[in-house]
Amino acid sequence: MTHSYRAAGRPGRWLLLLPLLLLSLAAAAQGQLARYRTGQAQLDQGHFAAAMKELEPLAQPINHFAQAPDAAYLYAVAATRAGQWAEAEQMLNLVRNQYLTYPGLNEVLYLQGQVSFEQGDYDTALRTLGLLPAAQYGPLREAMQASYLAKLKDRTTWQRLRKRYPQSALLGRCYADFLAASGPLTPADRQQLDALITQFKLDRKPYASALATAPAAPKALPRKATYNIGVLLPFELTDNTWQTKSQNRFVTDLYAGLRLAQDSLQRAGRPVQLFTYDTGADTLTLKTVLALPELAGMDMLIGPVYKSGARLLAQYAREHQIVCVNPLSQDADLVLDNPYHYLYSPSAATQGRVAAQFAATTFGTGRPAVLLHEETKDDNDFAAAYQAAYEAAGGHVAATHSFHPDDPAGLAAALLPAELTGASHLVVASDNRKTGPAAFAALAAVPAATRPALLVPGTWLDNPELGLGQLGGAGVYYYYPKYYDRAAAGYRRFRQLYLAQQKLPPSVFASQGFELLLFFGNALAQYGPAFQGALATLPPQPGAIFEPLTYPNGAHDNQTVPLLKLSNLEPRILNK
Structure with missing residues (x-):
C-alpha cells in the first residue's frame, strides 16, 4: 500500500524545507547588503570601476534587491565620475523605466541631464531637466544649462534648440x-x-x-527670358540591375514629374531648361558633379535626396548664391541659417508645431496630451516641436514615450491605459504599419466616456491592417502634408497628361516633382533667381495638385500642413 505524508497527517515536504528556504533567502539578502555597502565604500574612496562592478548586479530587477534603485543610481554616479557616460545613461534609463516610484527620481533626472549634455545630446538634456520641479531645482538646473550651453559651438544645434x-x-x-x-x-x-x-x-x-559687422544683403539678380535649372538626383545610370532600378523608381518618377512641369511652364510662356546630373548614391560622385564649372552658372538647383549629399549641395548653394530646393527631405536642420536652401515639404518640426496648434484649438488644453514617437530623427523632431508648441498654447503633455515598432513589448508598454484614460488626446508620430493596430487596440481598452482623441500621420489611411471603421472614427484625426484631392480638377488634368506621356498612373513622387517645379519655376519667372524676399511676403499660393505652398516670414520649409478627418469615409480638411 502506498502512503503519503499528507494521507498520514504529516506535513508536506515543502513545509519541512520552508525554514531552510527562509534561511537561504535571508543569507542571500545579507550578502546583497554587504555587497552594496562595499560598492558604496569603493565609490567614496574613488575606486569607480570597482564600485560599478559591485553595484551593477544589485541594480537588476531580476535579483530582487530591496535597495536596487539606490544601487543603480550609485552605479551611474560612479560611471559619470569615471567618464563612462554611455554606461551611466543606460543605468539611469533602467531606474526611470523599472523603478517608477523611486523617491530619488529627481536626482536621477538631474544626473541624466548632465550625462546627456556630456554626450552632446542637448535636446534630451534640456527635455530631461525640464521635468524637474522648478521650486527645488530651478537654480541648479539653470546653472548646469548655462555651463553646457556656453560650450556649444554647433550652429545647427543652436538653431534647432531655438526652434524647440x-x-x-x-x-x-x-x-x-x-x-x-x-x-x-x-x-x-x-x-x-x-x-x-x-x-x-x-x-x-x-x-x-x-x-x-554684418555685410550688405546680396543684390537681386536681373530677370531673364529663360532660366537654367540643375537637377541633381541619384539615377545610378551605370547600374542596370533590376534591384537598383526597382529601388530608384521614386527618383525616375520624381524626374518625370519635373519634366511634365517643364512642359506646362513652356506652354504658359515661362520656359525653363533642365540640366540633369546623376549624383549616384555616394558623396564622391556628387563632389565630382559639384566641381563642374557649368553648375555655378545655374539659376536654381533641385536635389539631392540623401542627407549627406543634401548638406554638401546646401553648402555649395550658399557659397555660389544659387537657390537650391530639396525635393523630399523633412529635416529642418538642412535649411537652418542658409538663405539659399529650401525644403519643398513641411519639415517634421513644422508638422509638429502646426499639429499642436490645431490640437490646442480642437481638443482644448484642460486635459493633458500623451505623445508617442519612434526613435528616428524626423519623429523626434516632430515630438519635440509638438510638445513645445502645445505647452506654449497653455497645454500640458503628461507623458512622452519613444518606441521601436519592431519591438511589440516596447510598443505595448508605451501605450499605458492609466495615461490614456486621463488624456484629451493621444499623438502617435510613426508611419510604421505595426503601430496603428497597437494604438487602436490600446484605445479600445479605454472606456468610451474617457477615451482620448487620436492624432496620427495621414499615411495610416493607406494601412491595409486598419479597417474603415477604425480610420473613420469620430475621434480620429490626421496630419497629412502630402494630402491632395484626387477628385480635384488640377489633379485630374495632371493625371491625364502624365498617363499620356508615361503610360502609367503618377505616383506621389511624380506629383511632388510636378508641383515643385511649377511653384519654383513660376517664382523664377516672376521675381528672378533671388526670389527669397518675395516668397517671404507672398500669401499662400494655390497648388496645382497639393494644398497651397507658403514660405512666410523667411521660412525655408513649406508651412502648409493639412489636418484631416474622415467624414462619411471621405477626407475633409479642417484647417483649410
Missing part, C-alpha cells in the same frame, strides 16, 4: 552670446541677434560691434 524652446530666456541669451562671438554676421545672423535682444530685453551694448 523659443521662450527660454536662458537659451536665448546664450545663443545671442554665441552669435556675437561667431565673427562677421550674415544678414540672417544680424536679424536673429537683434530679435533675441528685443525678445529677452538684453543689454544691447555688448552686442553693438557684432551687429555692426
Whole structure:
C-alpha cells in the first residue's frame, strides 16, 4: 500500500524545507547588503570601476534587491565620475523605466541631464531637466544649462534648440552670446541677434560691434527670358540591375514629374531648361558633379535626396548664391541659417508645431496630451516641436514615450491605459504599419466616456491592417502634408497628361516633382533667381495638385500642413 505524508497527517515536504528556504533567502539578502555597502565604500574612496562592478548586479530587477534603485543610481554616479557616460545613461534609463516610484527620481533626472549634455545630446538634456520641479531645482538646473550651453559651438544645434524652446530666456541669451562671438554676421545672423535682444530685453551694448559687422544683403539678380535649372538626383545610370532600378523608381518618377512641369511652364510662356546630373548614391560622385564649372552658372538647383549629399549641395548653394530646393527631405536642420536652401515639404518640426496648434484649438488644453514617437530623427523632431508648441498654447503633455515598432513589448508598454484614460488626446508620430493596430487596440481598452482623441500621420489611411471603421472614427484625426484631392480638377488634368506621356498612373513622387517645379519655376519667372524676399511676403499660393505652398516670414520649409478627418469615409480638411 502506498502512503503519503499528507494521507498520514504529516506535513508536506515543502513545509519541512520552508525554514531552510527562509534561511537561504535571508543569507542571500545579507550578502546583497554587504555587497552594496562595499560598492558604496569603493565609490567614496574613488575606486569607480570597482564600485560599478559591485553595484551593477544589485541594480537588476531580476535579483530582487530591496535597495536596487539606490544601487543603480550609485552605479551611474560612479560611471559619470569615471567618464563612462554611455554606461551611466543606460543605468539611469533602467531606474526611470523599472523603478517608477523611486523617491530619488529627481536626482536621477538631474544626473541624466548632465550625462546627456556630456554626450552632446542637448535636446534630451534640456527635455530631461525640464521635468524637474522648478521650486527645488530651478537654480541648479539653470546653472548646469548655462555651463553646457556656453560650450556649444554647433550652429545647427543652436538653431534647432531655438526652434524647440523659443521662450527660454536662458537659451536665448546664450545663443545671442554665441552669435556675437561667431565673427562677421550674415544678414540672417544680424536679424536673429537683434530679435533675441528685443525678445529677452538684453543689454544691447555688448552686442553693438557684432551687429555692426554684418555685410550688405546680396543684390537681386536681373530677370531673364529663360532660366537654367540643375537637377541633381541619384539615377545610378551605370547600374542596370533590376534591384537598383526597382529601388530608384521614386527618383525616375520624381524626374518625370519635373519634366511634365517643364512642359506646362513652356506652354504658359515661362520656359525653363533642365540640366540633369546623376549624383549616384555616394558623396564622391556628387563632389565630382559639384566641381563642374557649368553648375555655378545655374539659376536654381533641385536635389539631392540623401542627407549627406543634401548638406554638401546646401553648402555649395550658399557659397555660389544659387537657390537650391530639396525635393523630399523633412529635416529642418538642412535649411537652418542658409538663405539659399529650401525644403519643398513641411519639415517634421513644422508638422509638429502646426499639429499642436490645431490640437490646442480642437481638443482644448484642460486635459493633458500623451505623445508617442519612434526613435528616428524626423519623429523626434516632430515630438519635440509638438510638445513645445502645445505647452506654449497653455497645454500640458503628461507623458512622452519613444518606441521601436519592431519591438511589440516596447510598443505595448508605451501605450499605458492609466495615461490614456486621463488624456484629451493621444499623438502617435510613426508611419510604421505595426503601430496603428497597437494604438487602436490600446484605445479600445479605454472606456468610451474617457477615451482620448487620436492624432496620427495621414499615411495610416493607406494601412491595409486598419479597417474603415477604425480610420473613420469620430475621434480620429490626421496630419497629412502630402494630402491632395484626387477628385480635384488640377489633379485630374495632371493625371491625364502624365498617363499620356508615361503610360502609367503618377505616383506621389511624380506629383511632388510636378508641383515643385511649377511653384519654383513660376517664382523664377516672376521675381528672378533671388526670389527669397518675395516668397517671404507672398500669401499662400494655390497648388496645382497639393494644398497651397507658403514660405512666410523667411521660412525655408513649406508651412502648409493639412489636418484631416474622415467624414462619411471621405477626407475633409479642417484647417483649410
